[in-house]
Amino acid sequence: MDMPNARFLNxxxxxxxxxxxxxxxxxxxxxxxxxxxxxxxVLVMAIFAVSLDLVIGYAGIVTLGHxxxxxxxxxxxxxxxxxxxxxPIAAALIAGAMAAVLAVLTxxxxxxxxxxxxxxxxxxxAAIAHEAANKMSWLxxxxxxxxxxxxxxVLGLFKWSIWGTTSYLYVLxxxxxxxxxxxxxxxxxxxxxxxxxxxxxxxxxxMGAPVLKQQVIIYTYSAFLAGIAGALYxxxxxxxxxxxxxxxxxxxxxxxxxxGGLGRIYGAIIGAAVYMxxxxxxxxxxPYFWMLAIGVLLVLVVRFGKGGLLGIAEKAWLRVRPAxxxxxxxxxxxxxxxx
Amino acid sequence: xxxxxxxxxxHKYFGALHVTNxxxxxxxxxxxxxxxxxxxxxxxxxxxxxxxxxAPTSGQVFIGGEDVTRLAPAKRTRTGLVRTFQISNLFTDMxxxxxxxxxxxxxRRMGVNPFRAAGRDKGSIDRAMDLIRKVRLEPHxxxxxxxxxxxxxxxxxxxxxxxxxxxxxxxxEPAAGIPTGELDLLLRVIEELDPSLALLxxxxxxxxxxxxxxxxxVLVHGTVLIDGPLRDVMSSDEVKRVYLGGGEVxxxxx
Numbered sequence: 001m002d003m004p005n006a007r008f009l010n011x012x013x014x015x016x017x018x019x020x021x022x023x024x025x026x027x028x029x030x031x032x033x034x035x036x037x038x039x040x041x042v043l044v045m046a047i048f049a050v051s052l053d054l055v056i057g058y059a060g061i062v063t064l065g066h067x068x069x070x071x072x073x074x075x076x077x078x079x080x081x082x083x084x085x086x087x088p089i090a091a092a093l094i095a096g097a098m099a100a101v102l103a104v105l106t107x108x109x110x111x112x113x114x115x116x117x118x119x120x121x122x123x124x125x126a127a128i129a130h131e132a133a134n135k136m137s138w139l140x141x142x143x144x145x146x147x148x149x150x151x152x153x154v155l156g157l158f159k160w161s162i163w164g165t166t167s168y169l170y171v172l173x174x175x176x177x178x179x180x181x182x183x184x185x186x187x188x189x190x191x192x193x194x195x196x197x198x199x200x201x202x203x204x205x206x207m208g209a210p211v212l213k214q215q216v217i218i219y220t221y222s223a224f225l226a227g228i229a230g231a232l233y234x235x236x237x238x239x240x241x242x243x244x245x246x247x248x249x250x251x252x253x254x255x256x257x258x259x260g261g262l263g264r265i266y267g268a269i270i271g272a273a274v275y276m277x278x279x280x281x282x283x284x285x286x287p288y289f290w291m292l293a294i295g296v297l298l299v300l301v302v303r304f305g306k307g308g309l310l311g312i313a314e315k316a317w318l319r320v321r322p323a324x325x326x327x328x329x330x331x332x333x334x335x336x337x338x339x
Numbered sequence: 340x341x342x343x344x345x346x347x348x349x350h351k352y353f354g355a356l357h358v359t360n361x362x363x364x365x366x367x368x369x370x371x372x373x374x375x376x377x378x379x380x381x382x383x384x385x386x387x388x389x390x391x392x393x394a395p396t397s398g399q400v401f402i403g404g405e406d407v408t409r410l411a412p413a414k415r416t417r418t419g420l421v422r423t424f425q426i427s428n429l430f431t432d433m434x435x436x437x438x439x440x441x442x443x444x445x446x447r448r449m450g451v452n453p454f455r456a457a458g459r460d461k462g463s464i465d466r467a468m469d470l471i472r473k474v475r476l477e478p479h480x481x482x483x484x485x486x487x488x489x490x491x492x493x494x495x496x497x498x499x500x501x502x503x504x505x506x507x508x509x510x511x512e513p514a515a516g517i518p519t520g521e522l523d524l525l526l527r528v529i530e531e532l533d534p535s536l537a538l539l540x541x542x543x544x545x546x547x548x549x550x551x552x553x554x555x556x557v558l559v560h561g562t563v564l565i566d567g568p569l570r571d572v573m574s575s576d577e578v579k580r581v582y583l584g585g586g587e588v589x590x591x592x593x
Binding site: 187193205 | 457
């Protein structure tokens with residue numbers, strides 16, 4: 001039977017385009033050897049942004065409290081290292097699992113809320129977590145954080161260096177792996193159900209979809225990713241502080257995914273990269289007013305480009321790309337960028 | 340006998356407004372039942388109570404003899420009670436195939452498996468294509484539903500409803516907004532439904548009611564004015580006076 005060229009149902013196929021970000025990342029490794037620490041920080045935030053995009057962009061769960069999972073992962077990895085569990089990959093997986101457990105326990109309650117109440121409650125939880133970590137200085141080190149963390153070489157082979165060489169490649173490998181898994185998740189029947197919930201939740205309920213269960217699953221998976229991002233932050237910086245638990249972190253990540261394009265995994269990555277690089281350059285320009293640059297960029301992108309930077313890029317590509325005779329013109333017209 | 344769907348003495352108040360007033364309704368297997376009544380008679384509120392979206396103030400709803408009055412809409416769907424919506428309520432950012440596929444895959448409980456690619460779920464895709472063919476929308480399968488004409492969107496509603504394997508199907512004004520020329524297609528789709536399925540059709544278009552229904556319930560001000568076989572109801576003077584405005588000709592154009 002001919003299967004029509006439905007966009008969603010082709011999504012599980014990987015395209016060559018998807019190698020472009022990887023090639024760029026490897027190119028940066030060779031071109032900017034002096035900036036690999038910054039590069040590793042960009043990649044950590046890219047993982048965090050992808051995790052947030054899965055809940056906000058795909059499932060329509062608007063949360064501003066995702067920093068909790070990042071912080072749990074960061075402190076989790078730090079405490080593991082202090083307890084002698086300092087193999088980085090295992091520690092990152094355990095730290096991610098800690099965040100996931102927290103999500104699976106809180107999700108069934110938090111996710112009953114929608115819209116503004118959900119946003120307010122998640123902000124409140126993030127603020128409480130930050131303050132609690134501050135008060136429990138016996139556990140978290142309070143304002144001083146947990147410095148001088150040490151981790152074993154990656155796989156026992158690759159030693160950490162002050163140049164960030166190992167950090168960069170290590171985080172990049174995580175990002176590639178997590179993007180591949182996330183790609184599989186969002187192109188599954190489950191991933192499609194999430195988008196159905198985002199577009200029309202009532203309709204999904206009437207169809208008999210177990211909406212809350214589906215939301216808790218993605219929330220938990222997303223928390224797992226955020227926890228790993230937090231752990232990688234701890235491992236690449238050798239310290240953790242209350243910074244990893246600030247509400248701001250969740251807000252910045254939201255800005256990143258809006259900038260790159262909501263509901264697109266690669267949008268989150270591009271958004272994180274552009275945000276972090278603009279932030280770095282703007283801080284060099286003016287350490288006090290650097291947010292102005294981000295603000296202006298965000299306004300321009302939201303005003304002029306539907307679908308963020310990735311949406312703008314796709315539109316530009318559709319305009320210049322050569323005609324594709326394999327397509328029925330009537331069909332290709334409908335293959336719009338967007339979802 | 341056990342009815343597929345039964346409403347017993349349903350009442351619904353919105354504040355002081357008595358919108359459903361002691362309604363009884365019974366659908367046997369294979370029923371082709373129409374619910375008619377003037378605007379504001381409370382037809383959609385009644386459908387809401389049957390499908391579980393609105394809780395009745397008092398009274399009971401039974402599906403296959405089981406009391407489902409307190410059952411949520413999703414669970415009622417699982418028991419085989421499926422409704423369409425009066426206003427198209429589709430996933431507008433998705434294609435026709437994606438819309439129907441979503442319903443099929445939810446019904447098959449594929450919606451919680453994060454590792455099975457939707458595009459490799461050939462069984463569900465084939466089933467979705469069969470349903471799309473049934474409503475004659477195959478040429479449009481990969482178009483976004485927002486690009487389709489209203490009448491075509493109504494047909495997608497029906498395809499989605501059928502994807503949920505209904506035993507009882509509630510069609511809420513399926514002909515509303517469909518141009519007269521396209522009504523035949525809708526009729527054919529309804530005529531091809533599984534004969535054992537119990538159908539309740541809420542409709543203004545009397546032509547459609549005449550051609551589809553064998554039994555009719557007339558609702559006026561939330562109360563059942565009359566119910567019975569199509570011919571008896573249509574020839575009832577009371578119905579002509581209250582609902583049809585007194586004339587057969589007018590009724591045809593209602």
